[in-house]
Amino acid sequence: MTSSAPVPKLKNVEVECAGCPIRHRAVCARCDAEDLQRLEEIKYYRTYEAGQAIAWAGDEMGFVGSVVRGVATISQTMADGRKQMVGLLLPSDFIGRPGRSSTPYDVTAVSEVTLCCFRRKPFEQLLVSTPAVAERLLDMALDELDAAREWMLILGRKTAREKIASLLTIVARREATVGLPAIKGPIVIDLPLTREAMADYLGLTLETVSRQISALKNEGVIELDGKRRIAVPDIRLLMAETGDDMDGGLIA
Amino acid sequence: MTSSAPVPKLKNVEVECAGCPIRHRAVCARCDAEDLQRLEEIKYYRTYEAGQAIAWAGDEMGFVGSVVRGVATISQTMADGRKQMVGLLLPSDFIGRPGRSSTPYDVTAVSEVTLCCFRRKPFEQLLVSTPAVAERLLDMALDELDAAREWMLILGRKTAREKIASLLTIVARREATVGLPAIKGPIVIDLPLTREAMADYLGLTLETVSRQISALKNEGVIELDGKRRIAVPDIRLLMAETGDDMDGGLIA
DNA sequence: CGGTACTTTGAATTATCTCAAGCGGAGTGG
DNA sequence: CCACTCCGCTTGAGATAATTCAAAGTACCG
Numbered sequence: 081m082t083s084s085a086p087v088p089k090l091k092n093v094e095v096e097c098a099g100c101p102i103r104h105r106a107v108c109a110r111c112d113a114e115d116l117q118r119l120e121e122i123k124y125y126r127t128y129e130a131g132q133a134i135a136w137a138g139d140e141m142g143f144v145g146s147v148v149r150g151v152a153t154i155s156q157t158m159a160d161g162r163k164q165m166v167g168l169l170l171p172s173d174f175i176g177r178p179g180r181s182s183t184p185y186d187v188t189a190v191s192e193v194t195l196c197c198f199r200r201k202p203f204e205q206l207l208v209s210t211p212a213v214a215e216r217l218l219d220m221a222l223d224e225l226d227a228a229r230e231w232m233l234i235l236g237r238k239t240a241r242e243k244i245a246s247l248l249t250i251v252a253r254r255e256a257t258v259g260l261p262a263i264k265g266p267i268v269i270d271l272p273l274t275r276e277a278m279a280d281y282l283g284l285t286l287e288t289v290s291r292q293i294s295a296l297k298n299e300g301v302i303e304l305d306g307k308r309r310i311a312v313p314d315i316r317l318l319m320a321e322t323g324d325d326m327d328g329g330l331i332a
Numbered sequence: 333m334t335s336s337a338p339v340p341k342l343k344n345v346e347v348e349c350a351g352c353p354i355r356h357r358a359v360c361a362r363c364d365a366e367d368l369q370r371l372e373e374i375k376y377y378r379t380y381e382a383g384q385a386i387a388w389a390g391d392e393m394g395f396v397g398s399v400v401r402g403v404a405t406i407s408q409t410m411a412d413g414r415k416q417m418v419g420l421l422l423p424s425d426f427i428g429r430p431g432r433s434s435t436p437y438d439v440t441a442v443s444e445v446t447l448c449c450f451r452r453k454p455f456e457q458l459l460v461s462t463p464a465v466a467e468r469l470l471d472m473a474l475d476e477l478d479a480a481r482e483w484m485l486i487l488g489r490k491t492a493r494e495k496i497a498s499l500l501t502i503v504a505r506r507e508a509t510v511g512l513p514a515i516k517g518p519i520v521i522d523l524p525l526t527r528e529a530m531a532d533y534l535g536l537t538l539e540t541v542s543r544q545i546s547a548l549k550n551e552g553v554i555e556l557d558g559k560r561r562i563a564v565p566d567i568r569l570l571m572a573e574t575g576d577d578m579d580g581g582l583i584a
Numbered sequence: 585c586g587g588t589a590c591t592t593t594g595a596a597t598t599a600t601c602t603c604a605a606g607c608g609g610a611g612t613g614g
Numbered sequence: 615c616c617a618c619t620c621c622g623c624t625t626g627a628g629a630t631a632a633t634t635c636a637a638a639g640t641a642c643c644g
Contacts, residue, residue: 164489179474228477287623
């Protein structure tokens, strides 16, 4: 079950908030030194392997926290097995809901995931005493609400082709934000999602996803490098396939 | 432009928070007398006729506020006219986002709507000084996020029939919360949505909506009273059609 | 009454799904 | 080192749910 990597699981590099890669985007983004001190006291790290469950729907979750590294998904499954992803958790995203002890969703690590965790109760107290965290959490929740609504449009009204293009654009946009904003030149999307996972995102079958990706490849809109790595030579070509009025996007 | 109703538009009944119908569910739910005083000072009422736009995507919105009475929708429209509703605003729901001056969505009054408005700037200040409001707003945002995710499952994975049943169940559940919790006995849904509006919610065409409603009617799951009023003789029959694992729901 | 707006129903079309077979790389064990 | 198997991916062909296009039907309102 354990990975064969010779390095130890817990990299103790990440005990200092100051050097944290998500310091300025996570729930702690607006904290000053004093706030950070309080967070440091109740935080701890946790690592999950690729494919491992972080939580099952209905589970008690004793903690909330931030994704420091890796990718995780939030999904819902119907009684007969139909599955819909309802959130994509990238570094700096928040997991869990203050004020609720159990999660209604499955949360799964897609790649190896490192979490910065806070036990729920102390975190809820901290929320009251540390407005910087509460404010940031509200902002993040509203951002996620916007993202969910964008997904609703994709799920409800877009064609299979537009759905694929939208997913790739969203991930590309997000990757661009993290790294250098290399708008010109090819963008490489290192998507750790299987075709099936993409299908569960987009409300499609894995066969349809595969067909549409092949089509985009044949038309030169994207290039495949192996199965998972996708290069986008010209992001505007891809964006033209999303069905959106392409104006805002990267610049906004 | 004015309605022909003989009663004046501004019913001055609603100047007192104490007697407000949404006093205990809206953003002000957790306010004490003192907090309420501060809200009273910056609030004002506004009424929209059925069909009237409350805001267009891209508009500057100088206020935020709560729906006091009536139903409104939040929707997105693509360049070619495809439309997706991304939110249903019932009494007590909050409109607008603190910290953002323009809305990315169309907001439309479906029935006559009364809003309790706060100018955005003063409200944002109040948010800092009145934790009771900020906390409630966070909770409401998280509730909306949950609702949006439930919609994502509906949009992505459910059949037309299940979508209709889900919409009716959600509205029925919400109506039940407001009025008496009459779980036994027929529930009457006074849905002010046209078939087209329902279609825009569910990611369907209006014809498909019409067909599925007819089918449910013919099978005795629902009864139509006129075009808009729908009676549900046995909510469990309807819930059985949603595709959900019917356990939680009303009791939870 | 006549008109507008909404709804219902039918028939043909199509995008996506389902079922099914085959491909390719990665890891395993002989 | 070479099968061998597993898992994810691709591709094809037929089935199907939902859409599109079209025509009536119904209620409401001046």
